Amino acid sequence: MSGFLGRLGEWCARHGKIVLALWILVAVGLTAGSLLFPGPVNNNVAIPGTDAQRAHELMREGFGPGFDPGGTVQIVLHSPDGLLTDEPRKHAVERAMDRIREIPHVVKVESPYRLGGMAANRQIGMITVRLEGHDNSKLAETTRKLSAAADPAREAGIEAVPSDTGTPADKEIKTGASEAIGVVCALLVLLFAFGTLVAAMIPIFTALVSIATGLGVISLLGHVVDVPKQASIMATMIGLGVGIDYALFLLSRHRKLLDDGLEVHESVRRVGATSGGAVVFAGGTVIIALSALLLAGFPMLQTLGWITGISVVCAVLTSVTLVPALLGLLGHRIGALRLPFAGRRRPADDSSGWAGLGHWVARRPWGVLALSVAVLAALAAPALALGMGTLDDGYGDRGTESRRAYELKQAGFGPGMNGPLIVIADLEEKVVDREPAPAVLQALEDGVAAVEGVAHVSEPVLNTGGTAVMVQAVTEFAPSDPRAVEVVEAVREIRIEGASVHVGGEVAGMADVGARITERTPAVIGVVVLLSALLLLLAFRSPVVALKAALMNLVSLGAAFGALSLVFSLGLGSGLVGMDPPVGVDDSYVATLFFSVPIDSYIPLMLFAVLFGLSMDYEVFLLTAVRQAYLKHGDNSRAVAEGLGATGRVITSAALIMVAVFVAFIAYPDPMVKIFGVGLAVAVAVDATIIRGLLVPATMVLLGRYNWWCPRWLDRILPNLSIEGHEEEAHGEEPERELVGAGRL
Structure with a gap:
């Protein structure tokens, strides 16, 4: 595979204008198509085989109009200055109902003056609107029309607020400033890392092309499948993070090879053969993790998983084709527009920084292991208090209807x-x-x-x-x-x-969703862990490395769930992430900052899939560098230190970018997006520092040459899918050592 990716990268570099033009045409064409023919979005909340689903099916059988999910809209009335039964206000409400009856698909309008339609104080009432023959996927649009028809009541001083029968997961999520904030933060990190504006703009540009392509595909898919409303926001979050990160890894490798004196096209070829393979395998783990949600038994979550994976596929494709094309077009001008006091490069043999940390860990692995485990255990401990529940509209933004x-x-x-x-x-x-x-x-x-x-x-x-x-x-x-x-x-x-x-x-x-997901969670986790470990086994031909990587990812997930529990379940700072306290909480300053928030049962499983895949990214890049060093000289401890030194700065920059992107999305008013933002940001930060900087190097030093042990029978049957490349100039012969009773090292 590495040879193919190397040749692909070199071809793209030599035909950069063609590749660039094709990608721009694809991105612009799909974006235009999604704007001209936008696909409908619809959260399919059906849960086949459950009691609630059976009840919803029976609701459609002859109970009259509106008695089905999405068939009822309520206009809640509030008269702050008098009673709704006063004649002027009653007349205004009746005029509003007359206008509502004129809206298409309205078959019945129930008056607030009926039995049970008005509160005891006669200041709050409800107009219940029954719909039939409408498009449930456009319930939000229908609700807006019904709300506008209630203007006669508003003109009489009555507050009229629409409320439909959709769940909180159905509420429309609109993109906004968070994407721009994430891009700006990413650009600042890239400027500091590379020191040149031209180099910093390459990952940003490729990520934007990738996102535009992915969102265009997702929108058009709405014409043939039920696309959840959360799909676009999840695709943007994940696509922006991995798109920038993958391009960053390729660009960093390319600049190093140029500094070593390689010609541009040869450098691009080697980048494709080495880092390009790592990108493909890293993206593959994310896609595998997301695809495993097909086993969740919840249609909305299943669809959300594989559709979000589209953004990762686009990120991988742009990384292995568009990035080489841009590198070929720019040549040595990649270092143009240099910024002062930024992006200074250290000599390869410099013992300071991440390389120094690697040597420090190698000298005291047991102590580092104990310290890392203690810190991670403390971070994960609150996860035991993670509270599941229904995230209803009472936790929505106070400015929403x-x-x-x-x-x-x-x-x-x-x-x-x-x-x-x-x-x-x-x-x-x-x-x-x-x-x-x-x-x-x-x-x-x-x-x-x-x-x-x-x-x-x-x-x-x-x-x-x-x-x-x-x-x-x-x-x-x-x-x-x-x-x-x-x-x-x-x-x-x-x-x-x-x-x-x-x-x-x-x-x-x-x-029923919670019960179904609880039942299926072990299967999803097992499939994700096993398939990801198998992919790493194919990549590195080491059972120990594959199993250890899966374990390390589970550790980072524990820290993420611990953070979610602290912020939301235990309420230690829920107000700081922009959550509004629910009804009944007093308005004191402390109460608005600290209150518990339930977490929908499907969110942890979705987070698990996303985080497991993202965490594997950094594992792949670190292990690739360590194995390359090991193949040169066969000294495991030295290889660990050199691998950490070679990737530490890049992984840290990539993690900073992802954290910045995810933190930016916490500004969204939607509680679900806030929960994802907190969990993803904490997990990536912990993974790129404590786990990849301390725990993984310490365990690799302690395992010694067992890191690369592979039984002879397994080595014979595994296909050769090495992702490191085999340039003789970069690597020597692989050292062969025998373990007693074991196989090839």
Whole structure:
């Protein structure tokens, strides 16, 4: 593979104008296509085989318009200066309802003046709009139209806030200034690392081309698959980070070879054969980790995983083709526009800096190992308190309509109104005679009302086919409250003769998601670890290195989850990352900075996949340098120190870029993005410093030549996919040593 990548890189360097033009055409064409024919986005929250999914399927069977997921929109009304029942305000509300009826797909408008439509204080009420025949993927757009139709109420001094039945995961996530902030921070790091503006702009340019291409593909895919709303933001976060990092590694290697006196095209060839192979393998581990989410059993997470992987594929492709093309076009002008006091290069044999750290670790590996383990254990310990739950709209940004509607409904009707339960009894025998009312209707209502924690139960409704009965139950708890899940479980235990009870709604759905993901998590983790270890085994032909790398990545994940637990579950600084405290928390300064936030059950698994892949990137680059040094002279301790010295500065720069990008995304108002930003930033920072700078070198020194041990039988059957390249000028013959009872070293 290294030979092919070397030839590919050299060809791209010699035909730089063609390659550059092709990439620009692809990026511009896909971007234009996505703008002209944007694909719809839709979070498929269906969870096949679960009780909530069965309830949602029954909801569509003859209960009338609007009784299906995404079929209801509420306009929450609040009259701060008087009662909604006062004649002028009532007249304004009725005019608003008349305008709402004119909106396409509206089949029923329920007045706030009906029973249960208004709070006891008569200052808060709800217009409930039932929709039919609309596009659920465009529910946000439909909601905006319905909200605009309520302007007559606003003109009368009534606050009118829309609230749809989508989950918090469905809320539209718009990109904004965070990408620009991340790019600027990355540029500053690159300027400091390279000292020249031209060199610093190469990774930025290639990453932007990669992101534009990936986002264009993802948008157009929306026409054929359900693309989650989070796909674009996740693709941007990951694509921007890895795109800059991969180009940075290639560029650093190229500049070193130029300094050694190599001709430009020969240097590019060697860069492709060595660092290019490392990029491909590093990207492959990220894609493998993301693809393993296909085993999660949650369609939205499955799709989010492989679609996010598209951005990584684009980053790898631009790195091994566009970067060599730019290097060939620029030639020695890569060092133009040099900045003073930045990017100074040290001699290769300089013992200071990262090389010095490598020698220091090699002299005291046991002490460094003990210190690293102690620090990492302390960082990971809080992960034991990681709190799972439902991240409802009560944790959204206070400036959003969804948050305001949540607060008004809670104030007027109680916290459970923000996540009512849909309880449906599937009848074994069809009801033919509806007069008098079948006993099963009353049995269902009485059974649900008797459950502890249920505050209100609506009148039971029999569907048109006489095959199912439905009631809506409002609990005493907010959707994010764990006690709401206990109510769901208790309702599911209700036994009615001749019927089976199913529970749907946001709370029940997220509870089933959590159960499904908990069930599938061991399989996902096992597949990710095994396939990533296999890829490293193919790359380095060392079982010890492969297994150790997988273990090191799990350690960095522990630190990331520990940070998430500290910030969100334990609430130590949740306000500092821009989270607004939920309803009921006092407005004191301390309370607005420290409060706990539940973490949706699918987020840790998604983080695991992303972080495992990203952590493997740095492992691949470090091990590549160590093995290259080992192949020169066969001295393991010296090879570890030289490998750390050769990659330490580059890995640190790459990590700083990723951390800057991820921290920038914490500014997003969406809580899910904030959680991802914190977890990714902490994991990358810990991985590039404590783990790659101390723990990995210490373990490699202690293992000695066992690092590169491979049984003879395994060495014979493994294909030759070395990623280091085989330039005779750079490497000598591989030293061969025998271990007693073992294989080739």
